[in-house]
Amino acid sequence: MREIVDFDNLKMYINGEWVTAQSEKTYSVINPSTGKVVANVPNGGRNETKQAIDAADQAFKSWSKLTAVERAKYLMRLYALMHQYKDQLAEIMSLEMGKPFTEAKGEVDFAASYFEWFAEEGRRIYGETIPSNSPNKRLMVIRQPVGVVAAITPWNFPLAMMTRKVGAALAAGCTAIVKPASQSPISAIAFGRLVELAGIPNGVISVITGSSGPISDEIFENPIVKKVTFTGSTEVGKLLVTKSAHQLKKLSLELGGHAPFIVFEDADLEAAATGAIASKYRNTGQTCVCANRIYVHQSVIEEFSEILVKKVKELKVGNSIDPTVQVGPLVNREGLLKVEEQVKDALDKGARILCGGKRVGGELTEGLFYEPTVLGDVTPTMLITYQETFGPVAPIIPFESEEEVIQQANGTEYGLASYFYTQNISRAVRVAEALEFGIMGINDSIPTVAQAPFGGIKESGQGREGGHQGLDDYLEYKFISLGI
Template identity: 80%
Template structure:
């Protein structure tokens, strides 16, 4: 059972709007289902336009005073939130495991990761520098200052419900912006729990509001309300393109972190043990439900048999089970649709000549009520198969042979996505060449988990616009104002 220690009451969850806890005005709720068991975790308010309007109005009012605080004053609130996230780490991890199926130990890691963004941006907010420009006349002085953009909306995904929220709300807060958070319907309890921490940290009312409910009406209000100046969205490329169209009517600033189809390249000179361990970490993290996980594993033909043997042994050792169990490494898929897509990709690959090295079916027995699929490795994969062009978002690893560096770079880049790519080599010259040739925003060279708070995260091509994390993530919430002063 969930031990909330007063953090949240699962029997009476409410939205956090303008410093108050509120039910939906229409009284409606929706159910959050535990994908490990198929049972209802809790009922959450099904808010809509009215609640979103209230949150936006509160954010506009709060912006007047919040934006006037010094960066150090705002940073104190972020550091308090950072402290509280660590204090309630166990409870927050349990919530994630129950609502969206993240393995518990991994969920604890996400709490640490999410908190690291609050700490980083609290420190980085003190370095929002302007500049002076040499004037072309003796009676002028030219300067550039940077100011908060205003009210922002954060639309967060279910697969990293806390980290994606702090990665957006953290820089917005320290920049002087106020925020409305719309969490995914699969993982709203994490957002509500974060709202509780915001309250406990003493953050002024209206600076952060949490609105839960169907995406349509909430999104419509966010995009149509002129008070909202900027939207940060993490989700699919398909939805991202729709949001670009919606934003055009008011030219709202967007940050979009969208889909991926990451190549993972193992060259003939790689440390195969290290590469196989990295591939497992990247591919099966969060049950393969990450936008940066390895989707296509390219292995040099001369080492493909040895690599596959090592890789399969590691995959078969992964423990599958109820996500709340601390010993489990692979949990359920988040939804029935996600499970069916995994099955479709495996069936399509096998029908076109791929071979199963392990896995390949739903998990039965005592886990049959959950949305579990066996960790799966496919050999003999070619470009005619769906899995080489569509994001699987599940625990399936396709292995593809290659012969030359030029060939594998061409195949790796042959996608509309450009979020993350990985490669393993011990050759320094190749490391430089391949890093520069891959058309992806994030490169993991002998590193399967490259994401950190102090570095920019984002993609090229159809994987998004803008960056999160690093000083670049703070820039997204600031406007530059040029001042020419005559005297």
């Protein structure tokens, strides 16, 4: 099987062609496991972005006219190619942003599932007829693609967050340009190669790498772009809302999170601890839906803590390319320093380290590694209880009543994901209805699937991705009144 990217000669994919930046500038992508340069990537800007937008506009004229069945065939080719090149795609992710290799392979499967789902769901973009109040009128509603879409994707799930956006856009009949995060652009370039191999018409998908500023400026100022979909921080999301207002562009946002993970006194503690591990330490704690605050009922907190600490100590930390590693590095130095700051703040305010609590040394010194950590005696005054933590640190917070923990869990501007463990079905219903989050796992720490809507409330975003709802933001409703 041929290599899908040449690390020594990486280029952007624009209008079916592989191009360098017009400025000939590049920037380096650093492997966070080793501190070494993985590759140099084109540093594109406004000119390249405009070329991609113009190409997408031209391609939209024909792509939007294809039948849903025809578009589905292209999506299924991408689905098959992602499975065919799974190991290579996973290796790229591990090298550029530090995702453990085995976990990265799982992301490829997850990313591909969005092409399969939207290939099928695109056939169900239904309209409707409305009873008329006049015998000589017929009233209809049809749904049509919004037009050219720009997808700005994050580094922590460089493939899945892209396919979740692009799959919906293409299925709806839109064309798209992709701007990946600067920490993980090689995955997007590899995806561009799959687009080429799938025979998708030129201009339907382009991939632009480079600094966010000039690329984003062109996206938001160019009237051809009708919709922008963004996954990233709440702070940046708010800026994009302001930028989108000048042209009233359609905007969907998947932003920050600070997920509560609640363990009630009647929970299966072994299952809850296993779930907490899966949620908290996946991708080294660098996910917007991971457990950030672990609330445990006072009557079982000691037992649960012992079970959790035992499991955390068994996690293998190391170079992300090692298939046996479960916890890799932080993506950059800033992320590592933030984790250290939050742990120090917690300790200064009375928290205890139950395990971990420092950088990993030895042969991993050159990388950005932090020990999988559990903190006890955590209180609401500590930074870690209200600032989003992108790292492998689990704070355990005691509670005494259902009402108390719901109030504490909801006491945040974020509203993306939440989790709780209980064996009481009445409590499950009460708590699910009371928690203010867009995604909820009850006795389930990894609820996200392609066929269900993903998104948050409050300051965690707007719009939904995945599920049949995931097509809505890529479609416009058109009402037709026909006189006969």
